[in-house]
Amino acid sequence: MASAIFLLIPALAQLTAAAPIRGAVQPSQPDASITLTLRLGDGRRQFRPGEIIPIELEFSSLTPKRFSVDGATYDRSGRLTIDEFVIDRIDDVSDQMLDYFGSIGGYVGGGIRGMGVLGEKPFTVQLELNEWFTFDKPGIYTLAVKSRRVTDESVTPHAVIPIESNTMSFEILPRSATWEAAELETARRIVDAKQPPLGARAGCRMMRFLGTEDAAMEMIRRYGADTDQGCDFDYMAGLFNASNRAAVVRAMEGGLRAADQPVTGSYLRTLSTLSVYLQHPEFRPAQTRETKGRLVAGGELSKRSDLIEAVMSEYGDILTAVLSNKTDRARAITLAEAQTLVQRQPSARSAASRDQLAAAFLDLPVERQANLLEYQWRTVAGPAMLPALRRLVDAPPTNAPSLPDLALRRLAQLAPDEARPRILREIQNPRRGATLKTLGSLSDAELPDLDDALAANFEASNSEIHAALVQRYATRKLAQRILASADDKIGRMACSQQTSIVAYFLGIDEATGSSLLDRAMTSRATGCWRFLNQIADVRMTPVVETRAIADLDNPDPDVVIAAVQTLGRHGSPAALEPLRTAFQRWHATWAGRAAELAYSHVVERPNARQAMVEDAFRQAIGTGQGWLTRASELLELQSLCVTDNCRTQTDYMIHDNDTRIMLWSINEPDESQIELAQYRFTSIAALKEKVARYPQGTAFILQRSANEASDFTATMSELMAFAASRGLSIKER
Numbered sequence: 001m002a003s004a005i006f007l008l009i010p011a012l013a014q015l016t017a018a019a020p021i022r023g024a025v026q027p028s029q030p031d032a033s034i035t036l037t038l039r040l041g042d043g044r045r046q047f048r049p050g051e052i053i054p055i056e057l058e059f060s061s062l063t064p065k066r067f068s069v070d071g072a073t074y075d076r077s078g079r080l081t082i083d084e085f086v087i088d089r090i091d092d093v094s095d096q097m098l099d100y101f102g103s104i105g106g107y108v109g110g111g112i113r114g115m116g117v118l119g120e121k122p123f124t125v126q127l128e129l130n131e132w133f134t135f136d137k138p139g140i141y142t143l144a145v146k147s148r149r150v151t152d153e154s155v156t157p158h159a160v161i162p163i164e165s166n167t168m169s170f171e172i173l174p175r176s177a178t179w180e181a182a183e184l185e186t187a188r189r190i191v192d193a194k195q196p197p198l199g200a201r202a203g204c205r206m207m208r209f210l211g212t213e214d215a216a217m218e219m220i221r222r223y224g225a226d227t228d229q230g231c232d233f234d235y236m237a238g239l240f241n242a243s244n245r246a247a248v249v250r251a252m253e254g255g256l257r258a259a260d261q262p263v264t265g266s267y268l269r270t271l272s273t274l275s276v277y278l279q280h281p282e283f284r285p286a287q288t289r290e291t292k293g294r295l296v297a298g299g300e301l302s303k304r305s306d307l308i309e310a311v312m313s314e315y316g317d318i319l320t321a322v323l324s325n326k327t328d329r330a331r332a333i334t335l336a337e338a339q340t341l342v343q344r345q346p347s348a349r350s351a352a353s354r355d356q357l358a359a360a361f362l363d364l365p366v367e368r369q370a371n372l373l374e375y376q377w378r379t380v381a382g383p384a385m386l387p388a389l390r391r392l393v394d395a396p397p398t399n400a401p402s403l404p405d406l407a408l409r410r411l412a413q414l415a416p417d418e419a420r421p422r423i424l425r426e427i428q429n430p431r432r433g434a435t436l437k438t439l440g441s442l443s444d445a446e447l448p449d450l451d452d453a454l455a456a457n458f459e460a461s462n463s464e465i466h467a468a469l470v471q472r473y474a475t476r477k478l479a480q481r482i483l484a485s486a487d488d489k490i491g492r493m494a495c496s497q498q499t500s501i502v503a504y505f506l507g508i509d510e511a512t513g514s515s516l517l518d519r520a521m522t523s524r525a526t527g528c529w530r531f532l533n534q535i536a537d538v539r540m541t542p543v544v545e546t547r548a549i550a551d552l553d554n555p556d557p558d559v560v561i562a563a564v565q566t567l568g569r570h571g572s573p574a575a576l577e578p579l580r581t582a583f584q585r586w587h588a589t590w591a592g593r594a595a596e597l598a599y600s601h602v603v604e605r606p607n608a609r610q611a612m613v614e615d616a617f618r619q620a621i622g623t624g625q626g627w628l629t630r631a632s633e634l635l636e637l638q639s640l641c642v643t644d645n646c647r648t649q650t651d652y653m654i655h656d657n658d659t660r661i662m663l664w665s666i667n668e669p670d671e672s673q674i675e676l677a678q679y680r681f682t683s684i685a686a687l688k689e690k691v692a693r694y695p696q697g698t699a700f701i702l703q704r705s706a707n708e709a710s711d712f713t714a715t716m717s718e719l720m721a722f723a724a725s726r727g728l729s730i731k732e733r
Contacts, residue, residue: 033061033062033063034059034060034061034063034067034118034150034161034163035059035060035061035163036057036058036059036145036147036163036164036165036166037057037058037060037122037165037166038055038056038057038058038143038144038145038165038166038167038168039055039056039058039168040053040054040055040056040168040170041054041055041056041126042054044170045169045170045171046170046171046172046173047135047170047171047172047173048172048173048175048176048179048180048183049134049135049136049138049172049173049175049211050134050180050183050209050210050211050212050215051183051209052128052130052205052206052209053128053129053130053135053170054126054127054128054129055126055127055128055129055143056124056125056126056127057083057124057125057127057145057147057149057165058122058123058124059116059118059122059123059124059125059147059149059150059163060118060121060122060123061118061119062119063118063119064118064119064120065117065119065602065603065604066118066119066152066153066154066602066603067117067118067119067150067151067152067153067161067602068115068116068117068118068150068151068153068600068601068602069115069116069117069118069123069125069149069150069151070082070113070115070149070150070151071113071114071115071116071123071125071149072113072114072125072149073113073125073126073127077295078097078100078101078233078237079097079101079131079132079295080131081294081295082147082148082149083127083145083146083147083148083149084145084146084147084293085129085132085133085143085144085145085293086143086144086145086146087133087141087142087143088141088142088143089137089139089141089142090289090292091289092135092136092137092139092141093133093134093135093136093137093141093292094133094134094136094287094292095132095133095134095287095291095292095293095294096134096240096241096242097237097240097241098284098285098287098291098292098296098299099240099273099277099284099285099299100236100237100240100273101285101295101296101297101299102283102284102285102296102299102300102301102302103273103276103277103299103301103302103308104299104302105302105303105305115601117601117602118150118602119602125149128205128209129143130209132292132293133292133293134209134211134241135172136172136211136243137172138171138172138173138174139171139172140169140170140171140172141169141170141171141172142167142168142169143167143168143169143170144164144165144166144167144168145164145165146162146163146164146165147162147163147164147165148160148161148162148163149163150163153600153601153602153603154602154603156594156595156598157598158598158600180210180212180214180215181214183206183210184206184207184210184212184214184215184218186203186206187203187204187206187207187210187215187218188203188218189203190202190203190206191203191204191207191222191226191229191231194229200226200229200230200231201229201230201231201234204219204226204229204230204231204234204235205234207219207234207235207238208234208235208237208238208241209238209241210238211238211241211242211243213242213243213244213247215238216238216239216242216244216247216248216251217251219235219238219239220235220239220248220251220252220255221255221261222235223235223236223239223252223255223264223266223267223270224261224262224263224264224266224267224333224334224337225261225262225333232264232266236266236270239252239270239274240270240274245274245277245278246278248274249271249274249275249278252267252270252271252274253271253315255267256271256315256318256319256322257318257322257325258326259325259326259327259330260326260327260329260330261326261330262326262329262330262333262334262337263319263330263333263334263337264333264334264337265337266337267337268312268315268316268319269308269312271315272308272309272311272312272315273301273308275311276301276304276307276308276311277301280301280304280307282300283299283300283301283304285299285300319334323335323356328360328363329363329364331360331363332357332360332361332363332364333364333365333368335353335356335357335360336357336364336368336372336379354379354380354381354382354384355382355384357379357380358380358382358384358385358388359384361380361385361388362388362391362392366397366399366400366403367400369392369400369403370400370402370403370406373403373406373407373409373410374402374406377410377667378665378667381410381413381414382414383414385410385414386411386414386415386418388407389407389408389410389411389414390411392404392406392407393407393408393411393422394422401431401432401433402433403433404431404433405431405433405434405435405438406438408422408423408426408438409437409438409441412438412441420442423438423439423441423442424447424450426438426439427439427447427450427453427454427469427473428450428453428457429453429457430457430465430466430469434465435465436465436468436469436472439465439469439472440468440469440472440473442473444473446473446474446475447473447474447475448475448477450473451474451475451477451478454466454469454470454473454474454478455470455474455478455481455482455485457469458470458482458485458486459481459485462485462486462489462493462497463497464494464496464497464500467496467497467500467501468496468500470482470500470501470504471500471501471503471504471507471538471539474504475508476508476509479505479508479509479512482501482504482505483505483512486501490502490516490519490520490523491519491520491522491523491525491526491528492523492525492526493526493528494526495526495527495528495531495534496534498520498528499528499531499534499535499538500538501516502516502517502520502535503535503538503539506535506539506541506543506544507539507541510541510543513541513543514543517535517543517544517547518547520535521547529559530556530558530559530562531562532544532547532548532551532559532562532563532566533562533563533565533566533569536548536566536569536570537569537570540566540570540571544566544570545566545567545570545571545572545575547563548562548563548564548566548567548571548575549563549567549575549578550563551563552564552578552579552582553582553585557609557610557612557613558609560613560616561612561613561616564579564582564613564616564617564620565616565619565620567579567620567624567626568616568619568620568621568623568624568625569620569624569625570625570626571620571624571626572626573626573627575624575626576621576624576626576627579617579620579621579624580621582617583617583621583637583640584640586610586613586614586617586640587640587641587642590607590610590614590642591642592642593607593642594642594643594644596608596610597610597611597614597642597643598611598643599611611643611645611646614641614642614643614646615645615646615649617640618637618641618646618649618650621633621637622634622637622650622653622678623653623678623679623680625686625689625690627693628690628693628694629678630658630677631654631655631658634650634653634654634678635654637650638650638651638654652678653677653678654678655677655678657677657701658676658677658678659676659677659694659698659699659700659701660676660677660700660701660702660703661674661675661676661687661691661700661701661702661703661719661730662674662675662676662703662704662705663702663703663704663705663712663715664704664705665705666684666712666715668683668684669683669685670682670683672684674686674687676690676691676700684715684718684719687719688719688722691719691722691723691726691728692722692726694728696726696727696728697727697728698728698729699728699729699730699731700723700728700729700730700731701730701731701732701733702716702719702730702731702732702733703732703733704732716730716732
């Protein structure tokens with residue numbers, strides 16, 4: 001026993017006083033006033049293989065108001081690269097995410113991140129080392145971090161300061177089947193509970209990193225079923241991390257046929273990618289010191305996407321053949337996810353698949369129903385959806401307040417005569433979750449028969465939807481009642497309600513509307529005075545344009561931004577010259593003072609907001625809907641820029657060919673994606689308005705996205721006829 005204790009002492013000594021890492025630069029900081037302390041997040045120094053290893057990066061500085069710290073803990077690509085982890089036993093760890101990154105062709109950075117300011121107190125970033133490395137071999141590991149999170153904001157341009165941490169050691173214990181089984185059971189309970197503070201994802205991540213075959217089988221079973229809990233990425237990553245890839249592929253292939261297994265697009269692509277790697281191990285990225293823990297672009301498999309697509313097609317055929325054998329819920333989820341794949345195939349099959357999904361729609365989880373209705377409506381739109389929409393409107397689930405409103409909106413698009421009486425009832429008594437986008441969709445300019453209900457509802461609650469419905473449908477006869485209820489609240493109301501009421505009066509009584517607008521914009525009881533553009537978004541009138549032009553010289557930059565945005569979005573052609581003149585005045589004031597406009601988290605720069613004023617001018621003049629700005633005018637606009645960002649962004653707006661129309665998707669009335677030079681449109685009507693501003697004789701080239709499966713025949717005919725009527729021409733390429 002004594003000998004065992006003595007043998008333990010050297011190991012403990014190693015954990016508490018780690019030797020320097022081979023090849024690592026010891027902390028000799030570029031700025032001695034900045035330190036980075038690396039430590040284990042929970043104080044433990046021993047972990048099982050597959051156990052989450054929390055670490056903390058604590059940044060501190062003796063110099064106040066100079067250094068900021070990027071607090072990002074994730075990136076949309078799936079891996080942060082802002083830190084470099086230096087491990088002494090790098091050859092004994094693996095990075096199974098390399099296969100995933102090697103199979104995709106591009107990366108999307110960014111993501112929500114907090115920023116810390118050093119000086120008064122340290123700033124700590126919490127991470128999990130498992131995101132970068134898998135530790136399978138027992139023993140002691142020594143770790144240090146090289147970080148590029150710190151920025152010196154006292155200089156222009158801001159400079160990133162590389163910082164190196166202390167070294168720290170921890171021990172990986174031998175595998176324990178008992179511990180692994182208990183850990184998996186804990187993860188199951190967390191996911192099934194779906195309760196804070198941990199939430200489902202904490203359990204998903206435990207399964208992801210565990211690395212056992214049992215964990216892999218559990219993730220396969222849940223893959224797709226737990227999609228609405230945000231677990232799909234973790235399950236995908238966990239399956240790439242599985243040690244027995246052949247077993248994973250066999251099990252996932254079995255899932256295609258399993259009655260209760262939903263098969264999502266992510267499931268299908270993960271299976272296909274893993275299958276190709278099994279067939280072509282030569283495509284796997286090398287596990288080297290230079291690649292582990294990094295985001296290595298340009299993997300071999302990313303260049304052979306045709307192989308993945310071919311395998312996906314084979315698996316898709318299997319799935320189609322067994323779809324009728326799946327349970328209602330599994331079939332509904334599978335259809336919802338697979339519809340994007342079906343759209344690439346012949347239209348008859350696409351229509352049949354859409355009808356199948358519509359028939360199974362009510363078997364989907366409510367979160368998926370809402371997502372399909374709001375963001376993926378085209379995958380289900382059609383007469384077969386009418387029974388489901390009626391049910392959701394008339395007998396909606398209690399746990400999804402937005403769902404009946406979405407269903408009513410789509411019902412109005414498919415069967416407007418059937419939806420109208422339902423919308424009229426909703427207007428009189430809006431339920432929780434009701435929106436003006438739905439209830440305001442009737443073609444009527446006014447609803448005189450509902451005047452009393454509109455006024456009574458507003459008088460009773462002054463709520464956002466009630467105020468919006470007054471603006472949308474109330475007649476002039478209600479003016480006195482609405483004014484009596486709102487008059488003493490103007491300047492103190494919530495911004496959305498105040499916007500609706502001011503817009504209502506601007507539409508029916510210019511003098512009263514102008515008076516209310518002045519009061520709303522001069523009151524400082526709330527922050528609504530900064531949002532003239534919101535009123536213009538609801539109702540643009542000459543009174544609003546006059547106010548916006550006057551505000552271009554306001555000393556408050558937020559007021560100027562709102563005025564510029566108002567004129568850019570809704571201004572008449574006559575507003576362009578005041579905008580240009582105001583930008584010239586702005587340029588004369590700030591030329592040569594770009595450093596004052598640079599935003600800083602730590603250095604107080606009172607004029608930094610002026611950079612947003614500059615950008616508002618750039619966008620309004622360069623992309624305003626009320627006028628046409630071509631390449632020569634954009635070059636003139638660029639000459640007024642003070643900051644490098646403004647010049648760069650204007651460069652992006654300049655097109656060699658400013659007569660190319662790109663139709664990315666057509667989803668009327670206001671959810672289309674269309675481009676013409678630097679302009680972006682959400683409807684054909686907005687595109688027509690811009691095309692009409694080009695000089696007669698202009699010839700446009702029309703292209704459409706290769707991924708867009710809609711029938712554009714009617715749209716193209718409409719655009720060509722419109723152009724011809726104005727002495728223009730449009731040809732399809």
